Amino acid sequence: MKYFRPLYPFLLGLVLILSTATFSTTAMINSLLQAILFLLVVCIPIWRTGRMSYVDIGWPWGLVLLGLVSLIYSDGYWLRSLIISAVVILVGLRMGLGAVNMWRLGLLQKEFPRYQYQRILWQQEGKNNTALALQVDAISQGLANASFLAFPVFIIASNRNSEFALLELVGLIVWVLAFAMESIADMQKARFLRAMKAEGKQRQVCNVGLWQYCRHPNYFAEWMVWNALVIAAIPSWLALRGAESDLVWLLLGLGLLLASKFMYSTLVFITGAVPSEYYSAQKRPGYKEYQQQTNRFFPGPKKHQ
Incomplete structure (x- = not known):
């Protein structure tokens, strides 16, 4: 059962949204399409090669697919x-085109360090069946696209009000700033690496531009991208009260918060900051x-020793 434990929160989220x-x-529809995408693009290649990098x-x-499904069916x-x-x-396109x-x-053709780090964690947890652990990890990311990451998207897209609330505008502004920050951070690092080469x-250690203020400004910005969607979803979530039972409505609100928590945990501990810094x-x-x-994740001034 320890192999399948990472799937449980996402399965509960999927049951809720369904x-x-x-x-x-x-x-x-989104769940079925995510399953097909991950089967063909991720799970089968992982099974054949033993490399997790296809998740990238x-x-x-899958996010592109999520956006298209929402646009067509909401x-x-x-x-x-x-x-x-x-x-x-x-x-999705920003990362997806880069991955392609x-x-x-x-x-x-070789495993990324962050996924090599996963194997270390699995050994510590007594997970010796690496092939199974790889598939579970891949499936969990597909389930994330079908559950918690879909929450803010579907909640916002369900709102029929033609007027925009202040929080929606705030969320959109935060998203633009965070998306720009992530792009700038990646460009600064790429420029630094080219210069060093x-x-x-x-x-060499990249400590220029945004990288002076935290060690992973790209991950922080990615987290803020999703926080922006959570903020923007609040008015639409409030508007759902009455359309859903009180229990489902409250759980959807909790799901929005868990979307932020999921991204934070992923970007810091699972495939982000901690694995990167290990190497x-x-x-x-x-x-x-x-x-x-x-600072590791949250931007701030340099610490003086």
């Missing part, structure tokens, strides 16, 4: 539905000093 009166049909293709393209106000779908599709390019360049320097501290001589001086 039990709603408002968007159960949309959720069912499946998960973002029956809320058309402009609101269009905006939330476009937002999710942009998030990595596949084209052959970079998926041109100068013949290896194993960076070993291969980059200046990284431990960087850790001592710079």
